Amino acid sequence: MRQTVKQLLLCCGCLLTAGCTEFLAVSGADAKDGGGIYRLQAEGTFQIAKISNLNCLIRVPDSKRLYGTTVRGSGGVVALDPLPFGGWIETKSVAAGGRTPCHLTLSPDAGFLYTANYSSGSVSEFHLREGLPYKRPRVIRHSGHGVTARQKSPHPHFVRFDAAGKRLYVCDLGTDRIYAYDWTPETGVRTPAAEELILPPGAGPRHLVFAPDGNTLYVANELDSTAASFVREAPGKPWRLGKVRSTLPEGADKTGNYPGAIKISADGKFIFVANRGGNSIAVFAALSGGDFRLVRTMPSGGDYPSDMLLLDGGKLLVVGHQRSGGITSFKLENGVPTPSVRYSVPKCAALCE
Numbered sequence: 001m002r003q004t005v006k007q008l009l010l011c012c013g014c015l016l017t018a019g020c021t022e023f024l025a026v027s028g029a030d031a032k033d034g035g036g037i038y039r040l041q042a043e044g045t046f047q048i049a050k051i052s053n054l055n056c057l058i059r060v061p062d063s064k065r066l067y068g069t070t071v072r073g074s075g076g077v078v079a080l081d082p083l084p085f086g087g088w089i090e091t092k093s094v095a096a097g098g099r100t101p102c103h104l105t106l107s108p109d110a111g112f113l114y115t116a117n118y119s120s121g122s123v124s125e126f127h128l129r130e131g132l133p134y135k136r137p138r139v140i141r142h143s144g145h146g147v148t149a150r151q152k153s154p155h156p157h158f159v160r161f162d163a164a165g166k167r168l169y170v171c172d173l174g175t176d177r178i179y180a181y182d183w184t185p186e187t188g189v190r191t192p193a194a195e196e197l198i199l200p201p202g203a204g205p206r207h208l209v210f211a212p213d214g215n216t217l218y219v220a221n222e223l224d225s226t227a228a229s230f231v232r233e234a235p236g237k238p239w240r241l242g243k244v245r246s247t248l249p250e251g252a253d254k255t256g257n258y259p260g261a262i263k264i265s266a267d268g269k270f271i272f273v274a275n276r277g278g279n280s281i282a283v284f285a286a287l288s289g290g291d292f293r294l295v296r297t298m299p300s301g302g303d304y305p306s307d308m309l310l311l312d313g314g315k316l317l318v319v320g321h322q323r324s325g326g327i328t329s330f331k332l333e334n335g336v337p338t339p340s341v342r343y344s345v346p347k348c349a350a351l352c353e
Contacts, residue, residue, distance in 0.1 A: 028349035097124035108165030121154030231290035242290025301328030320348030
């Protein structure tokens with residue numbers, strides 16, 4: 001019988017150290033070229049798992065389990081668990097139900113797992129039993145297209161629940177829309193979407209974040225080098241488009257620049273957007289009514305900043321680079337990033353707290 005569980009490599013020195021700021025990084029390379037998961041902490045960088053073509057990773061709250069998406073074959077989802085003697089096990093590996101899964105999120109009750117399947121224009125909903133997928137996923141297909149060459153069909157790129165845990169939000173680069181699906185533990189996602197947030201034509205929404213009050217959200221638009229806001233009067237009220245701002249300084253050439261990750265400070269005062277290609281971090285100050293302004297752009301410290309994390313209560317911003325590899329840590333003070341530490345990780349595709 002084919003063995004479905006395989007052991008992954010864990011370096012002996014990568015034990016957690018109390019009190020240090022540590023996080024995980026994903027290398028999207030093949031396993032033979034250093035692909036897999038790395039733990040980064042004060043003592044150094046340690047590869048904890050060898051796995052090919054991983055592109056996203058999340059932790060399970062109150063658990064040591066990790067979920068990831070991989071582009072092996074047509075695409076899949078993996079669950080990883082630590083072993084008592086220090087190794088890691090790929091406990092479960094299943095087909096994603098769609099091509100090129102590139103992002104995933106866990107439902108508030110930890111009973112469902114959702115993936116954004118870029119190439120097939122769909123979202124997959126996995127039922128979990130004891131934390132593992134146990135049957136084929138339900139596939140929710142998008143339809144429509146945008147106005148650019150990369151928008152001939154839907155391309156979901158991001159999935160996330162709101163803070164209330166009542167709606168699943170999906171950024172669809174191909175249709176210039178953010179789909180908001182009602183969700184309950186009994187039924188999972190309800191279709192069709194309860195609301196569609198519409199971006200300007202050709203924007204290409206990639207990732208989003210919510211302001212602390214839950215009534216403002218900001219989205220990074222990959223195709224036109226902008227960030228946009230949506231605002232609503234109160235939970236349950238309809239969203240409306242707020243402001244659209246460039247992620248590059250006025251007059252800058254947008255050719256070859258593709259905004260990616262977007263993060264917001266815990267107090268909601270600053271928004272950070274990674275400019276892939278432009279190799280910079282755009283720092284925005286949040287204003288009232290969904291308005292925001294570009295304060296500065298800072299070199300990211302590498303080529304093609306793929307993902308970011310805010311750590312240590314918002315005192316640190318870490319940025320991973322996909323093309324050059326490497327991760328740069330910035331100290332933050334009043335929204336001003338100052339480079340502090342550099343880590344070595346090949347082809348960094350994603351970061352995970």
